Amino acid sequence: MQNKSIFRYSFLLEQLVKRNFNTKYRQSVLGVLWSFLNPLMTMAVQYLVFSALFRQDISHFPVYLLTGIILFSFFNECATLGMDSIVLNGPLITKVAMPKIIYPLSRCISSLISLGISLVPLLGAMLLSGTPLTPALLLMPVAAVMTFCFALGMALILCTLNVFFRDTRFLWSVMSLLWTYATPIFYPISIIPEAWQPIFRLNPMFQLIDFMRTIVIGGQWPAWGQWGACLLAAFLPLALGLLIFRRQEDKFVFHL
Amino acid sequence: MSDAIVEVRHVTMDFRLDRNHTTNLKEYVINLLSGKRRVETFHALDDVSFSVPRGSVMGLIGPNGAGKSTILKVISGIYRPTRGEALVRGRLVPMLELGSGFDADLIGRENILLNGAILGYSKDFLLPRVEDIIAYSELQDFIDMPLKTYSSGMLARLAFSIASVVEPDVLIVDEILSVGDERFQRKSRSRMLEMMQSTGTTVLFVSHNLEQLRQMCDRVIWLDHGRVRAIGDAQTICDAYQHESEATS
Numbered sequence: 001m002q003n004k005s006i007f008r009y010s011f012l013l014e015q016l017v018k019r020n021f022n023t024k025y026r027q028s029v030l031g032v033l034w035s036f037l038n039p040l041m042t043m044a045v046q047y048l049v050f051s052a053l054f055r056q057d058i059s060h061f062p063v064y065l066l067t068g069i070i071l072f073s074f075f076n077e078c079a080t081l082g083m084d085s086i087v088l089n090g091p092l093i094t095k096v097a098m099p100k101i102i103y104p105l106s107r108c109i110s111s112l113i114s115l116g117i118s119l120v121p122l123l124g125a126m127l128l129s130g131t132p133l134t135p136a137l138l139l140m141p142v143a144a145v146m147t148f149c150f151a152l153g154m155a156l157i158l159c160t161l162n163v164f165f166r167d168t169r170f171l172w173s174v175m176s177l178l179w180t181y182a183t184p185i186f187y188p189i190s191i192i193p194e195a196w197q198p199i200f201r202l203n204p205m206f207q208l209i210d211f212m213r214t215i216v217i218g219g220q221w222p223a224w225g226q227w228g229a230c231l232l233a234a235f236l237p238l239a240l241g242l243l244i245f246r247r248q249e250d251k252f253v254f255h256l
Numbered sequence: 257m258s259d260a261i262v263e264v265r266h267v268t269m270d271f272r273l274d275r276n277h278t279t280n281l282k283e284y285v286i287n288l289l290s291g292k293r294r295v296e297t298f299h300a301l302d303d304v305s306f307s308v309p310r311g312s313v314m315g316l317i318g319p320n321g322a323g324k325s326t327i328l329k330v331i332s333g334i335y336r337p338t339r340g341e342a343l344v345r346g347r348l349v350p351m352l353e354l355g356s357g358f359d360a361d362l363i364g365r366e367n368i369l370l371n372g373a374i375l376g377y378s379k380d381f382l383l384p385r386v387e388d389i390i391a392y393s394e395l396q397d398f399i400d401m402p403l404k405t406y407s408s409g410m411l412a413r414l415a416f417s418i419a420s421v422v423e424p425d426v427l428i429v430d431e432i433l434s435v436g437d438e439r440f441q442r443k444s445r446s447r448m449l450e451m452m453q454s455t456g457t458t459v460l461f462v463s464h465n466l467e468q469l470r471q472m473c474d475r476v477i478w479l480d481h482g483r484v485r486a487i488g489d490a491q492t493i494c495d496a497y498q499h500e501s502e503a504t505s
Binding site: 008009011012014015016018019022023026091092093094095096097098165166167250253254 | 271272280281282284332333334335336350356357359361362366369370373374375376377378379382402
C-alpha cells in the first residue's frame with residue numbers, strides 16, 4: 001500500500017523549500033541580505049511619504065510601519081506564490097502521485113523562513129528608535145504562526161480557484177492592492193470614521209498586525225479579545241481552505 | 257491472490273468532457289446562465305479488472321485511445337477512478353518523461369536531490385547514492401553548474417541515472433526510452449532490461465512494438481475502447497492483436 005501521509009514526503013517538502021530559497025536569490029549580488037533590505041527600504045519610502053501625515057498620531061512610527069509591512073508582505077507573498085504553485089507544478093502533478101498540498105505548503109514555509117529573517121531588522125529598528133525590549137516579544141513566533149495559518153488558508157483557496165479559473169490571478173492582483181490599503185499599515189485605525197471601524201476590524205490582517213504591534217510597540221500581553229480574534233482569523237480560513245482544497249484536489253489533474 | 261502485487265478491480269474511469277473548454281470565469285458564468293453547459297461523459301476505462309503477479313513483466317497493448325496510459329495513471333495514483341479500485345502492494349516508481357521534475361536554475365547536484373524526492377525516495381536512501389548517480393551519468397565535470405547550461409542529452413542522462421538507481425517493487429514505463437547519444441542509449445537500455453529481468457521488480461509497460469513485447473513480457477493485456485479485450489501469455493495475445501491489426505488495415 002502506498003502511504004500517503006505527509007511524513008513520507010517530508011524529504012520532498014524539505015527539497016521544495018530549499019529550491020524556493022535557492023532560486024529566489026540566485027544571481028543576485030546581495031542574496032539573502034535582500035530579506036533584510038526589502039522591508040527596511042519599503043519602510044524608508046513609506047516613512048518619507050507618510051511621516052508628515054501620521055507621525056504625530058503614532059508613537060514609534062518607524063517600528064509601527066515596519067511591523068505592518070513585514071507581516072502584510074509575508075501574507076501577500078504566501079497568497080500570491082501559493083496561488084500559482086499548483087498551476088506552475090502542473091506538469092509534475094499530472095505525472096507523479098503525491099499529496100498536492102505539498103506545493104502551496106512548501107511556498108508558505110519558504111516565506112515563513114523569510115519572515116523569520118526579516119524580524120532581525122525589526123529588532124534593529126526597535127533598538128534604534130528606543131522601543132523597549134520586553135518579555136512580550138517572546139510571543140512574536142506565536143503571531144507569526146497565526147499569520148502563517150491564515151496565509152496558508154488563503155493560498156489553498158486561491159490555488160484551488162486558480163486551477164479552475166485562470167482569472168483568479170488577475171482578480172487577486174487587484175484584490176491584494178485593495179487589501180493593502182484597507183489594512184492600517186501606514187495609517188492609524190483612528191483616521192477611519194467611527195462607524196466604519198467595525199468593518200475594518202473584520203479584516204484578519206488588521207487583527208494579526210494589531211496583535212503584533214501590541215507585543216512589539218506596547219510591550220504587552222495582548223487582551224483576550226485580541227487572542228480570540230486572531231485565533232479565529234488564523235484557523236477559520238485555514239479550515240475552510242483545507243476543506244475546499246481536499247474536496248477539489250482530485251479534479252486538479254483534469255484542468256492542468 | 258496474495259502474490260498479486262498490483263490488483264485492478266472493476267475500474268471505471270469517466271472523463272467529463274467540457275465541450276466549451278471553460279477556463280475562465282466569464283465563459284463559465286455565461287454558459288451557466290444560458291444553460292449551455294455541455295458536458296459529455298467519456299468512458300476511458302470501463303470495468304477493467306486484472307492482477308499482476310509479483311516479479312512479472314506485464315505488457316499493455318491496444319490502439320491509441322484504448323486507455324493504456326489511463327490505466328497506468330490510475331495504478332500510479334494520479335487519477336482516482338470513478339468506480340472500482342487499484343491496489344499496489346509495494347513501492348511504485350514511474351519512469352517519467354525524463355526530467356519533468358528539474359529546475360533549470362539549480363545546479364545538477366541540487367537537482368538530483370529534488371528529482372529524487374519527487375520520485376518518492378527518502379533522504380536516507382538517496383544521500384548515500386548521490387555520488388553513484390553522478391558517476392553513472394558521467395557528468396562529473398558539470399554537476400556543479402546550473403541545469404540551464406546542460407544540453408538536452410545531458411539532461412536526459414542525469415534524469416535516467418536518477419530514475420534507475422532505485423530497485424522499485426513496481427516500475428511503470430510508458431513507452432521505452434531512448435536517451436542520450438548512441439552509447440548511452442545502449443547503456444540505459446541494458447540497465448532497463450536488467451531492472452525488468454531482476455526477479456524483485458514487477459514491470460508494467462506500454463509499447464507499440466510487438467517484437468519488444470514478445471521478448472520481454474510474461475503476459476500481455478490487450479485493451480480496446482477502455483475494455484479488456486484479452487489477457488494471456490505474450491505470444492498468444494501479440495499474435496491475435498497483430499492478426500486483427502493486419503485484417504483491419
